[in-house]
Amino acid sequence: MLFGQGDKIVLIGDSITDCDRGRPIGEAGNGGAGHGYVELVDAFLQSGYPERKLRVVNVGSSGHTVRDLQARWQTDVIDQKPDWLTIMIGTNDVWRQFDRPMLPELHVRIDEYERTLEELVVQTKPLVKGIVLMTPFFVEACREDRMRMEMDRYGAVVRAIAERNGTLFVDTQTTFDRVLEHIYSAQLTWDRVHPNKAGHMILARALLDAVEFDYSKRA
Amino acid sequence: MLFGQGDKIVLIGDSITDCDRGRPIGEAGNGGAGHGYVELVDAFLQSGYPERKLRVVNVGSSGHTVRDLQARWQTDVIDQKPDWLTIMIGTNDVWRQFDRPMLPELHVRIDEYERTLEELVVQTKPLVKGIVLMTPFFVEACREDRMRMEMDRYGAVVRAIAERNGTLFVDTQTTFDRVLEHIYSAQLTWDRVHPNKAGHMILARALLDAVEFDYSKRA
């Protein structure tokens, strides 16, 4: 497993990461992990590798776009001095273009998205042991759905940034698509955006796969 | 306008009708219309035809299927002695098959749906001046979506029952589809099922069209 002794892992994102985490900083060790995939990741790590004393910190914030992340990057990422950083952002960047079309100041178009996300990655990479970039996703099986198509374009941007910068990468959309071959999206989320606990388990395990978590290990 | 002097209009359905109506009976005249299309219909009627003293009664109940309607038909419809009755049911009959596939007792298959709904219409038609049958709908533009396809089948059942029994008919799905040519579904509903106020206005006006409401009339 990539996370080493005493490593501090910071996870940033939007409401899918947030899930009512602790404020101002969501220390998992103080009950602040929230109720989503971050809590599950922490539970896997603490139960599977208790001796490593890993420190998991949730700084997801509901409603945030990459523009909002940039605005709080210093305090919520840099100042936290993470060893590892995971980023899953983009849902709201896309969603607001579809559910709030009359409010253009809320829209983060793909060029701004790419430019901003890459700046954050470039700035932060030298400061940490590793970064995990996770695509945003839309739990919608219909590939011709307009919002799904746009989300896919943002996901492709994340992949490109990961490749250009040599970070770890999680394609959450593909992970969900694999499940959607078997079941209807309503089994995982009521609005095609916010996962239920099974959906968060999918996210947690996709992330753990990327950092080579060993499921066969028993403490 | 079809509703005449002193007519009592009872509207039955699921959560889309309910919208936190008054209990046990949602008398619009006592502030019990709820916050959805029923309230809008009542506001149109009271402001446009105040002298007719129309009585609007909301007996929608969240989560209900046609099976649940049958169980309370005597108290909530027959005993109310309506002059007019509107029925919009079927969303949950279909939805539960997709979001709760492991709970088969919640599923109302299409044959039970058709049989039950027609029984209610046949039983009630002689007792009222008129019935308006409204299709269930799914605010999903992708026609190949599995739940959309199923909802369309249930909608076709409603149309057939309306034709066989000579009731008024509102094709809510088509009404929404016309709007979806211009905008994305997220502008009207967050889960493709429950409309926002604009979505309820669409429903209210589709229903008013069916009963020949005159928009040019000013009290």
Next chain:
Amino acid sequence: MLFGQGDKIVLIGDSITDCDRGRPIGEAGNGGAGHGYVELVDAFLQSGYPERKLRVVNVGSSGHTVRDLQARWQTDVIDQKPDWLTIMIGTNDVWRQFDRPMLPELHVRIDEYERTLEELVVQTKPLVKGIVLMTPFFVEACREDRMRMEMDRYGAVVRAIAERNGTLFVDTQTTFDRVLEHIYSAQLTWDRVHPNKAGHMILARALLDAVEFDYSKRA
């Protein structure tokens, strides 16, 4: 319909406009329209003209007089950069003289009312595509009622300002009077000031008439 592609419509007023709108600015697109005529107007516009992406903003504030409007005009109107502006004010300017006679600092006499309202109109007209001036109203059928008489004088001031400045004009009092020929005021409001949903529908449709809303259009 007068509102064009992408227009932003700001509606200012007192509690009849406010109806628990969002703070600090009541963006209808973010669920901040409140529960009165502004919400109905937005629902008509979004359902009837969804492709125009109209932006409706409610900045009504309960208890306000024209004096209060002036104090927040820069932030709540000018800074919002509206394309269209509607103003319905005066109820509290009059009411406080009748229900709080011992608190003279709350009274806005007719000369201050006229001077202030006209200043706001003159200042704002060059900045917008159009202004709709709506009279205040009192849902009281008795023309000799002292408060009704005073409200009529304030309404006449609004008409005069609309004519002098070439704005659109809505005579809400006359609209209500027409309904009062058929029904008693208690059917529309419990205190002769705050309308129920039917009363708000009357206001919404009077406003939509002024901007030439087409009821026959279906999206």
Next chain:
Amino acid sequence: MLFGQGDKIVLIGDSITDCDRGRPIGEAGNGGAGHGYVELVDAFLQSGYPERKLRVVNVGSSGHTVRDLQARWQTDVIDQKPDWLTIMIGTNDVWRQFDRPMLPELHVRIDEYERTLEELVVQTKPLVKGIVLMTPFFVEACREDRMRMEMDRYGAVVRAIAERNGTLFVDTQTTFDRVLEHIYSAQLTWDRVHPNKAGHMILARALLDAVEFDYSKRA
């Protein structure tokens, strides 16, 4: 003062009497007098005639008509074994005809009103030391107001019953009218029905006048 040593005074009516009294019986001595004229009457009696140990009981119920009073007369009046009884009823009997015209089952027409009220008086008079009949009222200065006119007719019925049965009588409408010569109704009530504390003081003192309360007495 007419109330004698240890007398029990029961006051029945609608919301104007109720004012959030104690349940099931509003014992003033246990803090159940409510916050309206009954509480004021009790405060006058306990402070002015403390040695008489008068027992004041509020059995007003919000929304009630004379028909509702009849339904609970046995438990709420007869079973209480009052020495004195005051009755102020009729507001809702009239009001529902004006604000809920489409709900005829809520209307108590004047003939039913007269018949029922007189039955209650005739039945109860032999059981008590005295009855005080108070008219319903409408704090509306305009005598041509349709609801005011109807309320006046009901008030005349109360006066006639009082005269026919030899009970004490309080013309609350005339008492309010005298005040309305000086001030506008909004100073006393926000809906012309429910008085503020000054309005309740008017009621309390009108009732105390009828039972010959001596204001000059100091305990």
Next chain:
Amino acid sequence: MLFGQGDKIVLIGDSITDCDRGRPIGEAGNGGAGHGYVELVDAFLQSGYPERKLRVVNVGSSGHTVRDLQARWQTDVIDQKPDWLTIMIGTNDVWRQFDRPMLPELHVRIDEYERTLEELVVQTKPLVKGIVLMTPFFVEACREDRMRMEMDRYGAVVRAIAERNGTLFVDTQTTFDRVLEHIYSAQLTWDRVHPNKAGHMILARALLDAVEFDYSKRA
């Protein structure tokens, strides 16, 4: 009655005056009179002399001593520009010496009490039409009770200040004593300090007597 057309009456004191009044200033005309004697006084004035448009303002504050009054005298009395001022203070000055003997900083001894109260009276008298000084009281019949004896000494101070400065004076203790000849203190207050509604009626009427309120007047 001493209060004249348009007079503003400010009442200051401790919890017995406060009774959950409005903040920051308890305007009776805006529903801020609280639920004690101030509300009763206002109800008497508005119902008995509605045409005088008297403005009643409650600035009592729970727990306050004369030392606390001095600290807020400028904002809560002088800045209010009263025509009339009533002061009832001293309960807590005495009480804290008995229930919190270990907290000496809460005790206001009689010399500080006298000096401070007189300073406030001397400073304010030229600014107003009249001042009413009310003694503090203790609803305790036993004259040898230690706290009663101390309260009597403070009451004597108030009388002396009233005489030296020519203000109106209300001996609340004597008023209560007169009632205690007939009843036990528990009928008026549960802790011998805070009156129930009958106790507040005693206070209100004692104050109204001092300003020559005419009970026989009917508006």
Next chain:
Amino acid sequence: MLFGQGDKIVLIGDSITDCDRGRPIGEAGNGGAGHGYVELVDAFLQSGYPERKLRVVNVGSSGHTVRDLQARWQTDVIDQKPDWLTIMIGTNDVWRQFDRPMLPELHVRIDEYERTLEELVVQTKPLVKGIVLMTPFFVEACREDRMRMEMDRYGAVVRAIAERNGTLFVDTQTTFDRVLEHIYSAQLTWDRVHPNKAGHMILARALLDAVEFDYSKRA
């Protein structure tokens, strides 16, 4: 100490015993002791004699008189099968005669008090190892206070019953009187009836003295 291995001690009384105990039965071992002297007694017993596994049960009920105790004696005392029983009742029997003089059905006069209490003692004594009778009390130093005098008469009744029946006896009034020689009653209770924690400590220790608790014992 009189309580032996595994003994169950039931304490019955009014609000002074109750103090928000658990319902239906206040098992101290389950956190149901309430916040008064019962909790203190339990804390003394569990910390001083932990090895005895004493079971303390609070069945005090706010507002109760000896008449109320009799009504629930079977379920709340007999059915509990206590080894020891303590009874402190009478406060409300007396108090209601003074604070609710107009509600005679709430008064328990001294003859009924004596007869009822003695019946309960006679009936229960054979079933238990011991009974502790505690007098009611009134924290009022003035011996001429009317309610104090009456409470003393009731206390004398308790003493007489204890002597006639050979039970243990606690004269709580005398215990409080000893403290009142040093301090004013307000230091112990705000209404002369309900003790603060220091007052409950006085009660707890008086009771422990009666059962020969050994303060020098350390577990």
Next chain:
Amino acid sequence: MLFGQGDKIVLIGDSITDCDRGRPIGEAGNGGAGHGYVELVDAFLQSGYPERKLRVVNVGSSGHTVRDLQARWQTDVIDQKPDWLTIMIGTNDVWRQFDRPMLPELHVRIDEYERTLEELVVQTKPLVKGIVLMTPFFVEACREDRMRMEMDRYGAVVRAIAERNGTLFVDTQTTFDRVLEHIYSAQLTWDRVHPNKAGHMILARALLDAVEFDYSKRA
């Protein structure tokens, strides 16, 4: 994995199972799984084997012993018609002997525990595809701790019953012990009984191991 297509899995136990599950039956598919290991097990199953449509039902109840399970076995187990049943009970059977020693009726001694649990297993085994017996546990590293020793004895009973009846078996105590070699118990539970999320993950994975869940499977 042992659970097959459409299987219904019922999990019964105490507060460690309950975790605020839905009432009366905790359907995981309706959001009633609670927040403990049951929710995790369901999330693993739904995300790993979505196509099997497994139905997970939580009928744990806080505070219950095996005696309480027996009392509700018919409604909560038999009537649910499970395909699989898991049982983890015994914590409270032991705990009450240590924290409530004075309340013997709450203690379930080991012979009653063994007899009752085996009866339930014998009765139910023929009705289901499989039973998983899980030991109770105490997250206490000190083997000489009195409560730990007793819990170990109860755990041995569970193992014996599993062997005699040929059920699946999970030794939760050993699983926790393995983790306690690395960390202190306070990292997993604040009271050595109720696990945090990491502790529940340990339980969930121990249970999943027993039913041969395949971690390498991706839907």
Next chain:
Amino acid sequence: MLFGQGDKIVLIGDSITDCDRGRPIGEAGNGGAGHGYVELVDAFLQSGYPERKLRVVNVGSSGHTVRDLQARWQTDVIDQKPDWLTIMIGTNDVWRQFDRPMLPELHVRIDEYERTLEELVVQTKPLVKGIVLMTPFFVEACREDRMRMEMDRYGAVVRAIAERNGTLFVDTQTTFDRVLEHIYSAQLTWDRVHPNKAGHMILARALLDAVEFDYSKRA
């Protein structure tokens, strides 16, 4: 008893001292003692020595370590001008090393603990009549428990500081150990840290022993 006439006793510590005390300063005389041993100590003092007018002040704060105490020493101890000071700190200093091992900034190692605590004692001793140093404790019978062993080391530090500085000393751990010979820890605390009322009684009496409280004294 060591506390003399009018002495002010300040008690500082962590959650065991705090117990929801008043803020910002927990004046026992104002109901701010909290619900733990401080409240019991105050109740003993006020009931046993009421004439001394002792002032008890609780400045415990939940979660605090000696490092936190140092940060607020000036305002919460020095500025309070105590005559006597008691200190019980160290639980969290130790606990965080065991339950939050991944959050090193929360750990107060034994050298920092000793240095800081001694600085506070040295600085404060000249300013007060006496200091009582109380050890932290862990209600864990197993001496080999890792956290118990560490807590014992911190307790030894407290003893050493007490001896070096000539303060009073309470060995709370030994006091609890004596009880644990008879009962299991769960009878006194649910998490081995926070005592129930019996546990607080043990603490209160240990502290009172140190200041030579006379249990035989009756006020």
